[in-house]
Amino acid sequence: MSELTRQAAEDLLYREARLLDERRLEAWLELFTADGMQYDDAEQRALRVYQILHLPHYAQLPPSRTVHVVSNVEVENGPASDEATVHCSLVVYELRSGDHLQLGLGEQRTLAARCEYRLRREDEWRIALKKVMLIDRELPIHNLSFLL
Numbered sequence: 001m002s003e004l005t006r007q008a009a010e011d012l013l014y015r016e017a018r019l020l021d022e023r024r025l026e027a028w029l030e031l032f033t034a035d036g037m038q039y040d041d042a043e044q045r046a047l048r049v050y051q052i053l054h055l056p057h058y059a060q061l062p063p064s065r066t067v068h069v070v071s072n073v074e075v076e077n078g079p080a081s082d083e084a085t086v087h088c089s090l091v092v093y094e095l096r097s098g099d100h101l102q103l104g105l106g107e108q109r110t111l112a113a114r115c116e117y118r119l120r121r122e123d124e125w126r127i128a129l130k131k132v133m134l135i136d137r138e139l140p141i142h143n144l145s146f147l148l
Contacts, residue, residue, distance in 0.1 A: 003077040004084040004125060010073050012125055013088060013117070017068035020147055025049040028147070031127050033120055038130040048147070059145035060096075062105075066146060067093045082121040083128075090115050090132065092148060112136075113148070 012031070019028040029049055034042060051057055072089040090113045098105025111134060118129035132148045134141070 003081050004075055004086075004119060004121075006073055006075050008125060009075050009084070009086045009117075009119070010070070012119070012127075013070045013073060013086070016127075017070050020068055021066050023053075023063065025053055025147065032130075033122060033126045033128045036126065036128050036130075038127075038132075052147075057145070059143055062097050064094045064096050064146040066095075069093075084119045084125075086117040086119060088115050088117075089113070090148070094146065111141075111144075111148070 016028065016031055019025070019031070026049060029042075029046060032038070032042065032045065036042060036045075038045060040048060052060060069091040070088050071091075072087075074087045076085040076087075078084055092111045092113075093108060094111065095108045096105050113132045113134045115133070116129070116131040117127055119125045120128040
């Protein structure tokens with residue numbers, strides 16, 4: 001097996017960003033390993049996606065429109081050729097339509113973060129761990145109810 005290249009890591013991260021932006025959350029779930037974590041295990045991730053897509057989710061009415069921008073991708077291959085750690089920068093632009101009388105609606109906001117991924121090759125490279133560290137994580141963040 002060959003090690004993870006930066007191009008292959010970027011391809012995976014760009015695909016994840018596109019799936020999140022297109023709200024193709026069920027396809028996004030498939031990017032993770034069965035034991036993959038994003039501060040949720042597989043069961044919690046699936047429940048969160050189900051709630052967003054199929055239940056009244058008032059924090060996402062109207063749903064956010066997002067653009068995820070991934071950059072500064074660095075790959076650290078692990079001791080085994082089927083494991084790697086990937087670091088990147090992430091900027092998410094979010095807009096929820098609505099009028100200015102509702103907090104956060106009708107205003108575009110920007111979230112910036114550093115991310116760490118642990119990838120594992122199964123049938124293809126998959127996300128075993130995703131950690132998003134917002135640069136303003138110590139400050140109050142209103143209504144962060146979409147998936148980063």
